[in-house]
Amino acid sequence: MKALLLAVATSLLWAGIAQAQGPRAEPPANRPGTGLAVPSEAPAPPSVPAEMVVPDLVVDLSRARVSITSAFQGESILMFGMFDPPGEIVVVVAGPEARETVLRKERFLGLWLNTGRQSFDNVPAYYAIAASQPLQRLLARGAGGEILSLEDRLSLIKAIGPRSPAELAKFRAGLVDVKRREGLYPAAIGQVTVQAGRLFRVDLPFPSRLPEGIYDVKAYLLRDGKIVAAVSRPLPVGKVGFSAQLAGWASHDGMYYGLGAIAMALFAGWLGGAVMRRL
Amino acid sequence: MEIYLPIAEQSMNVFLLLGLGAAAGLLAGMFGVGGGFLATPLLIFVGIPPAVAVASQANQVIANSVSSLQVQWRRGNVDFRMGLVLLLGGMFGSTAGVWLFTYLKRIGQIDFVIAVLYVIMLSTIGLLMLAESVRTYLKRRRNAGAPRGKLHTHYLVHRLPLKLRFYKSKLYISALLPVGLGFLIGILSAILGVGGGFVLVPAMIYLLGMPTAVVIGTSNFQILFVAANVTLLQAITNGTVDVVLALLLILGGVVGAPIGSRLAARLPGVVLRGLMAVLILAVAVELLTELLRTPSSPYSLGIREFPR
Numbered sequence: 001m002k003a004l005l006l007a008v009a010t011s012l013l014w015a016g017i018a019q020a021q022g023p024r025a026e027p028p029a030n031r032p033g034t035g036l037a038v039p040s041e042a043p044a045p046p047s048v049p050a051e052m053v054v055p056d057l058v059v060d061l062s063r064a065r066v067s068i069t070s071a072f073q074g075e076s077i078l079m080f081g082m083f084d085p086p087g088e089i090v091v092v093v094a095g096p097e098a099r100e101t102v103l104r105k106e107r108f109l110g111l112w113l114n115t116g117r118q119s120f121d122n123v124p125a126y127y128a129i130a131a132s133q134p135l136q137r138l139l140a141r142g143a144g145g146e147i148l149s150l151e152d153r154l155s156l157i158k159a160i161g162p163r164s165p166a167e168l169a170k171f172r173a174g175l176v177d178v179k180r181r182e183g184l185y186p187a188a189i190g191q192v193t194v195q196a197g198r199l200f201r202v203d204l205p206f207p208s209r210l211p212e213g214i215y216d217v218k219a220y221l222l223r224d225g226k227i228v229a230a231v232s233r234p235l236p237v238g239k240v241g242f243s244a245q246l247a248g249w250a251s252h253d254g255m256y257y258g259l260g261a262i263a264m265a266l267f268a269g270w271l272g273g274a275v276m277r278r279l
Numbered sequence: 280m281e282i283y284l285p286i287a288e289q290s291m292n293v294f295l296l297l298g299l300g301a302a303a304g305l306l307a308g309m310f311g312v313g314g315g316f317l318a319t320p321l322l323i324f325v326g327i328p329p330a331v332a333v334a335s336q337a338n339q340v341i342a343n344s345v346s347s348l349q350v351q352w353r354r355g356n357v358d359f360r361m362g363l364v365l366l367l368g369g370m371f372g373s374t375a376g377v378w379l380f381t382y383l384k385r386i387g388q389i390d391f392v393i394a395v396l397y398v399i400m401l402s403t404i405g406l407l408m409l410a411e412s413v414r415t416y417l418k419r420r421r422n423a424g425a426p427r428g429k430l431h432t433h434y435l436v437h438r439l440p441l442k443l444r445f446y447k448s449k450l451y452i453s454a455l456l457p458v459g460l461g462f463l464i465g466i467l468s469a470i471l472g473v474g475g476g477f478v479l480v481p482a483m484i485y486l487l488g489m490p491t492a493v494v495i496g497t498s499n500f501q502i503l504f505v506a507a508n509v510t511l512l513q514a515i516t517n518g519t520v521d522v523v524l525a526l527l528l529i530l531g532g533v534v535g536a537p538i539g540s541r542l543a544a545r546l547p548g549v550v551l552r553g554l555m556a557v558l559i560l561a562v563a564v565e566l567l568t569e570l571l572r573t574p575s576s577p578y579s580l581g582i583r584e585f586p587r
Contacts (some may be wrong), residue, residue, distance in 0.1 A: 008551065068283060069283065070282055070283050070285075070523075071281065071282070071283060071290075072283045072290060073281050073283075073290045074290075095313035098583045098584060098585050099389070099581065099584040099585070100580055100581075101581035101582065101584075102578055102579075102580060102581070103387045103578065103579050103580070103581050104577050104578055105574055105577040105578075105579070107573075110429070110569045110571060111391075111395070111571065112570060112572075112573070112574055112577070113388065113389065113391040114387045114388060114390075114579070115385055115516070115582065125583070164310070167434065174576070174577070174578030175577050175580070177460070177578055178576070178578055178579060178580050179580075181576070196341070208283070208289055208290045209288055210287045211583065224494070229438055239285060242285075243283055243285035243523075245283075246285040246286070246522060246523070247285040247286065250285075250514065250518050250520070251518055252284055253516050254514045254515040254516070254518055255513050257518075257520070257522075258510055258512075258513070258514025258515055258520060259511065259524045260522070261338050261510055261514060261520050261525065262338070262341060262507045262510055262511060263527065264338075264522060264525075264526065265338050265339065265341035265342040265345070265510070265529065266345055267339060267528065268526065268529045268530070268533075269342030269343060269344070269345035269346045270340045270343060270345050270349065270532075271348070272342065272346055272348050272529065272533030273345065273346025273347070273533075274346075274349070275305070275533070275534060275542070276346075276536065276537045277350075
C-alpha cells in the first residue's frame with residue numbers, strides 16, 4: 001500500500017519535473033545514476049483512486065543514506081514529495097548532537113593564540129532549514145512551536161560553565177560562523193519549490209567534511225500557520241567500504257592500526273628504494 | 280582527482296599530495312635529510328588538520344629512512360652502538376613528546392605550539408645555512424684555503440661520566456650526550472612529525488664529533504625506530520595517523536628522491552645549500568605571518584565529543 005502510494009507520488013513528481021524542465025531550466029540535481037528510486041514499471045499516467053485515503057504529506061529522499069567513500073566530495077540529496085493543497089512546506093535537517101568546544105584566538109605578545117574556550121552541549125552537527133515561502137513570514141505567523149530557525153535552535157544549546165550572556169552570545173555566533181564556513185549550517189539552502197500546487201522538492205547540500213551519524217530530515221505541512229502533518233526520515237551518514245574499514249580500525253584498534261601503518265611504511269619504503277635503484 | 284582521507288575526514292587532490300611527497304623526497308635526495316620539516320607545514324597550509332599532518336608525516340618518515348638506511352647499511356656506514364644509545368634517548372623523548380602532544384591537543388594549543396616551534400626551528404636552520412653558504416661562497420672566491428684545525432676540540436661536555444667507546448665513530452665520550460640528544464630529537468619528532476635529521480646530523484658532527492661518513496646512516500637508524508614509535512603511539516592515543524595520506528606522500532617521495540640526488544650531483548653544493556636555506560626561510564616567514572596576521576575569524580572548533 002505504502003509502496004504503491006510512493007510510486008504514485010514519485011511518478012507525479014517526475015511528470016512535474018519534466019514539465020518544469022521545459023521553459024524554466026531546473027538545476028539538474030538528479031544527476032543520471034544517482035537514481036531517484038523510481039521503479040521503471042511505475043504506472044505511467046497517475047490516477048489516484050477517489051476512495052483511497054491519501055495522507056496529507058508523502059515524502060522520500062533521492063538516496064537512502066549518505067555514503068562517505070574514498071571518492072566522497074560532498075553530496076546533494078533531493079527531498080521530494082507530495083502534499084494536499086493548500087499549504088506550505090518546511091523541511092528541517094538536523095545532524096546528530098554532540099558537545100562542541102569553541103576556541104577563540106586573542107592577540108598575545110603580538111601572536112594570535114587560543115585563549116578563550118567555551119563548550120556547548122547538544123550542538124547539532126548539521127542544521128539546515130528550507131521552506132516554500134520566506135521562512136520569516138511563515139514562522140512569524142506563529143507556525144513556530146516545533147519548527148526552529150537556526151537562531152532558535154542554537155538558543156537551545158546548553159553552555160557549560162559560567163560566562164556572561166554577552167560573551168556567550170559571541171561564542172555562539174563564533175560557532176555558527178565556523179559551522180557555516182564548513183558548510184554544516186548552510187545559510188542559503190535552496191528554497192522548497194512547489195510544482196502543480198502539490199509536488200515539492202528541495203536540494204539538501206552536504207559538504208565533504210561531514211560528521212557521521214543519523215541525520216533527521218523532517219518535512220512539515222503548514223496550513224494557516226499551523227502544522228497539519230509532519231513526516232520524518234532518518235538519513236544515515238557514514239563511511240563505507242575501504243575508508244570505513246580504515247577509520248573503524250583506527251578508532252577501535254589503535255595499536256593494530258599503528259602496527260599496520262608501520263608495516264605499510266616499511267614495505268613501501270623498502271620497495272620504493274629497491275625499485276628506484278634499478279631504474 | 281580527489282581522494283577522501285579517512286582520518287583527516289576530508290577530500291583532497293591526489294596530485295597535490297603526491298606533489299608534496301615528491302617535493303619532500305626531492306629535498307631528501309638532495310640533502311640526505313628527510314623532507315618532513317617542509318612537508319608538515321605544507322600539509323598544514325593546504326588544510327590538513329595539524330594533528331593529522333604531524334602523525335601521518337611520522338608514518339611517512341619510516342618509509343623514507345628505510346630506503347635510505349638500506350643503502351647506508353650495505354656500505355657499512357651505520358654505527359649501531361651509537362645508534363642504540365641515541366635510540367634509548369629517542370624512545371623516551373618521543374614517548375614524552377606524544378604525551379605532551381596529546382595534552383596540548385586537549386587544551387587546544389597544539390596548532391599554536393606546532394607553528395611556533397616550526398618558526399623557531401626553520402628560521403634558525405635557514406639562517407645558519409644561509410650564513411654558511413654565503414661564507415663558503417665568499418671564501419672560495421677569495422680562493423683562500425681554510426687552516427686545518429685540530430681533529431677534536433675538547434669541551435666541558437667531554438668530562439661527563441658514563442663514558443663509552445664507539446669504535447666505528449672513533450669516539451670515547453659520555454653516553455649521556457647521545458642519550459640527551461636522542462631525547463630532544465624524540466620530542467621534536469613527536470610534536471612536529473619530522474625525523475629530525477636536519478638537527479640530528481649537524482649535532483652528531485659538531486657536538487658529538489662523529490665522522491661524517493657514518494652520520495647519515497646512524498641518524499637514519501635512530502630516526503626509523505623513533506618514527507615507528509611516534510606512529511604507534513599517535514595511533515593509540517590520538518588516532519590521527521592517516522595511512523592513505525601517508526601512502527600518497529611515500530609514493531610521491533619515491534619518485535622525488537632519485538630526482539633530488541641526480542640534481543644534487545649536478546649543482547654545486549654551495550648553491551644547493553643556499554637555495555635550500557631560502558626555501559626554509561620562506562616557509563618560516565609564511566608560518567610567522569599566519570601567527571601575526573589578524574585571523575579572518577578568531578573562532579575555531581576544538582574536538583567534538585559525544586555524550587557518554
